[in-house]
Structure formats: structure tokens, C-alpha cells
Amino acid sequence: MDTQVYHITYYDYTESAYVQFLGCNFKCLGCIRKRFVWDHHLYEDGSSKEVMDGEPRTLTLEELEGVIKRVKKEMGLKRVVLGGGEPTIDPAFCSTVKALSDIELEIALLTNGLLLDKVIDCMPKGSTIELSVKSIYPERFSAYTKRDKSDLDMVLRNMRLAYQSGFKVIVETVLIPGFNEPQDVEVLAEYVASSLSENVPMIIDEYVPVPSAPWRRPTLKELLEAKERSEEHLRKVLVRSSYTCDRLSKVYVIYPEPSELKT
Ligand code: SF4
Numbered sequence: 394m395d396t397q398v399y400h401i402t403y404y405d406y407t408e409s410a411y412v413q414f415l416g417c418n419f420k421c422l423g424c425i426r427k428r429f430v431w432d433h434h435l436y437e438d439g440s441s442k443e444v445m446d447g448e449p450r451t452l453t454l455e456e457l458e459g460v461i462k463r464v465k466k467e468m469g470l471k472r473v474v475l476g477g478g479e480p481t482i483d484p485a486f487c488s489t490v491k492a493l494s495d496i497e498l499e500i501a502l503l504t505n506g507l508l509l510d511k512v513i514d515c516m517p518k519g520s521t522i523e524l525s526v527k528s529i530y531p532e533r534f535s536a537y538t539k540r541d542k543s544d545l546d547m548v549l550r551n552m553r554l555a556y557q558s559g560f561k562v563i564v565e566t567v568l569i570p571g572f573n574e575p576q577d578v579e580v581l582a583e584y585v586a587s588s589l590s591e592n593v594p595m596i597i598d599e600y601v602p603v604p605s606a607p608w609r610r611p612t613l614k615e616l617l618e619a620k621e622r623s624e625e626h627l628r629k630v631l632v633r634s635s636y637t638c639d640r641l642s643k644v645y646v647i648y649p650e651p652s653e654l655k656t
Pocket of ligand 1: 417418419420421423424425426477478479505
């Protein structure tokens with residue numbers, strides 16, 4: 394069976410593999426994949442320059458199982474994070490999740506949430522679902538994602554569904570000066586607190602500029618303002634940014650093997 398998994402990296406400080414799926418059902422103006430095909434942390438430290446030259450090739454489910462089992466055995470892998478791209482558009486998503494659960498790995502899903510209701514029953518109980526909300530306003534959501542405005546309702550409905558179904562829900566949004574400002578992030582936090590719980594964690598990501606979008610990177614001050622405003626409503630708000638992230642250890646390229654990619 395073919396999957397849409399095209400890239401795997403391993404983070405030894407969290408004993409996690411980041412399993413990345415090709416393709417998405419959104420066309421976000423600020424999508425980082427427009428700039429970085431591969432895990433963007435690899436570009437920051439420059440340690441895997443050769444990866445940047447390769448063409449993506451997706452794995453079969455059997456190949457993926459083989460790679461993950463090897464990483465578990467050799468590197469002590471405990472957790473897989475499914476991201477991309479959008480994992481839920483992969484027809485092999487449920488089979489992939491089952492195969493990874495059978496290897497006894499904890500699973501976390503990063504998703505835009507639109508199709509979550511279609512696959513939620515495949516997710517092991519108690520897993521983490523990090524759901525990204527591009528904007529809490531339907532017009533902006535539509536302008537940014539090129540989806541219909543009504544799709545935001547579905548995303549928010551699926552966020553509530555995940556929470557009510559007992560998953561560890563984390564809400565993520567990206568701070569984009571001129572588009573998704575600290576006060577907009579606060580409105581989202583208020584929504585999460587009132588429709589889910591004040592105990593649901595929220596992550597505010599730093600926008601990384603891409604060539605086709607007009608926005609700049611936010612400052613640390615702006616990120617902290619968004620955090621402070623959101624903390625008026627939620628108990629746990631984290632900023633994930635180049636200013637605040639301490640790289641504790643190395644990111645390894647697992648697939649494709651760097652040697653396969655040399656041109
Ligand atoms: S949902 Fe994520 S992967 Fe898909 S286009 Fe938007 S930013 Fe990119």
C-alpha cells in the first residue's frame with residue numbers, strides 16, 4: 394500500500410520522529426512548504442545540505458514500517474508526530490496510524506482539522522491532536538487558505554469533537570503581523586476557552602516569511618504580547634519561535650537517506 398509519507402526526521406531530545414506527508418487540501422498563503430520542501434529545522438543548522446537537492450519520493454506502508462522499526466531499535470524512538478502537508482488527506486492514513494500503534498509508539502497528529510471527523514476513529518485514544526486555526530474570522534480564513542468560509546465552521550466543529558472525544562487537544566495558530574495580530578490570537582484564545590476549556594493548551598507559532606506572501610516575521614515583543622493576551626483566557630500558552638526555541642540536540646534525517654539524495 395502506498396502512503397503519502399515523503400520525509401522523516403528524528404529529534405533525539407524528544408525521542409520523536411516527525412513523519413511528513415506530501416500534499417494538502419489547503420493552499421495557505423504563508424505555508425512554509427512553499428519555501429522549504431523538507432523539515433525546515435534542517436535548513437537552520439545547515440547540517441543536511443544535500444537533502445535540499447533531492448526530489449520527494451513517497452514510501453509504501455511496508456517501507457515506512459521498516460524505517461520506523463529501525464529507528465525505534467537503533468535510536469530509542471518513542472513517539473511519532475504526523476505532519477506535513479496534511480496527513481488526513483492520505484487514503485492510507487488510518488492504515489499508517491494502525492501500523493505505528495502496533496509498533497507501540499505514541500502518536501501525535503498535526504492537522505488543519507478540516508477532515509478530522511473522517512479519521513478521528515482511527516486515532517488511538519488519548520493521543521495528541523494539534524489543530525491549526527489559521528484565523529478565527531471566516532473571511533480571513535478563506536483568504537489565507539483558499540477554502541470556503543464555511544470550512545472554518547468544520548475546523549472548529551472538529552476541534553470540539555476532538556476535545557469531547559477525549560483527545561489531548563492543542564490549538565495552534567501563527568502570529569502574522571498585518572494578518573493574524575496579537576488581538577486576533579486573543580479572540581481565538583477566548584473562543585477556545587469558552588467552547589472547549591481554559592485548560593486546553595495553545596501554541597503561538599512565529600510566522601516564517603515565504604516569497605509569495607507580503608508579511609514579515611513578527612518580533613519577540615509581538616509574540617509575547619499575543620501570549621500575554623491569550624493568557625487572559627487560557628492557562629497554558631506557549632510561543633514556538635526562533636527567539637524562544639533552544640535547540641537542545643540534533644535533528645537527524647531518517648528518510649530519504651541523505652546519501653540517496655545526492656545529485
Ligand atoms: S494547512 Fe498547513 S500544510 Fe496545508 S497549506 Fe496550510 S500551512 Fe501548508
